Amino acid sequence: MAIINLTQVIDRPAAEVFSTVIDVANFPKWNPTTASARKLSEGEMRQGSRFELEIKGFGKTVQELQEFKKNEQVRLVPHISMLVGGHRFRFTAQGSRTRVDHELEMIPKSFFKIFGSFMGMIGSKNLRRAADALQRYFQGM
Numbered sequence: 001m002a003i004i005n006l007t008q009v010i011d012r013p014a015a016e017v018f019s020t021v022i023d024v025a026n027f028p029k030w031n032p033t034t035a036s037a038r039k040l041s042e043g044e045m046r047q048g049s050r051f052e053l054e055i056k057g058f059g060k061t062v063q064e065l066q067e068f069k070k071n072e073q074v075r076l077v078p079h080i081s082m083l084v085g086g087h088r089f090r091f092t093a094q095g096s097r098t099r100v101d102h103e104l105e106m107i108p109k110s111f112f113k114i115f116g117s118f119m120g121m122i123g124s125k126n127l128r129r130a131a132d133a134l135q136r137y138f139q140g141m
Contacts, residue, residue, distance in 0.1 A: 002104070002105070002106045002107075002123055002124070003103065003104070003105045003106075004102075004103070004104040004105075004106075004123055004124050004127050005101070005102065005103050005104075006101075006102040006104075006127055006128065006131050007099065007100070007101050007102070008099075008100050008102075008131050008134070008135060009094065009097055009098070009099050009100070010097065010098050010100060010134065010135060010138050011096070011097050011138065011139070012096070012097070012098060012138045012141075013093065013096055013097075013098065014071045014072075014091045014092070014093040014098040015071045016098075016138075017091055017098045017100060017134075017138070018070065018071045018072075018074070018089075018091050020134070020137070020138075021074060021089050021091075021134075022045040022049075022065060022068075022074055023045065024037055024039070024045075024049075024051040024053065024063070024065070024076065025037050025038055025039040025051060027053065029137075030133050030134065030136075030137035031129075031130050031133050031134070032056075032129050032130075032133050033055055033056050033057075033126040033129050033130050033133075034053055034054065034055055034056075034130075035054040035055070035056060036053070036054040036060075037051055037052065037053045037054070038051065038052050039051055040052055040062065045065065046065070046068060047065060047066065047067075047068040048064060048065065048066075048068075049064065049065045050062060050063070050064045050065075051063050051064075055126070056126065057122040057126065058078075058080070058122070061078045061079065061080045062078070062079045062080075063076050063077060063078045063079065063086075064076075064077050064079065065077075066086070067088065071091060071093075072090070072091055073088065073089065073090050073091065074088075074089050075087065075088040075089070076089075084107050085104070085105035085106045085107050086104075086105060087102065087103070087104050087105075087127075088102070088103040088104075088105070089101070089102060090103075100131075100134070102127060102131060104123050104124075104127045106123045
């Protein structure tokens, strides 16, 4: 089992950072771990919105927004057979800046338990790359 935590501060308001994170279909524009993404559900971003992501090291997965609390928290949860977990984002306003607490949980299931440490290494690397890319995305604005 891997639970990986990372904290960063972004020089943008929480609403702006939250909006960027929940716009999962646009991940490939800034996130180097996401090769492609498309929205599967209709309407605005909300609890239960679903996407298909192609993530380096894991392939194509359907993922869903859960724990949706506007400008405060969201969890991106994959629907795949090899593991359960997800990427939780917590947003804390600090004036015009935002503290983002990431929690990536990856719990392998059945046969895939033997790949737990490998999944943890990929997850840790991907989380660091995604957080760095999110920082660069906002610095370039």
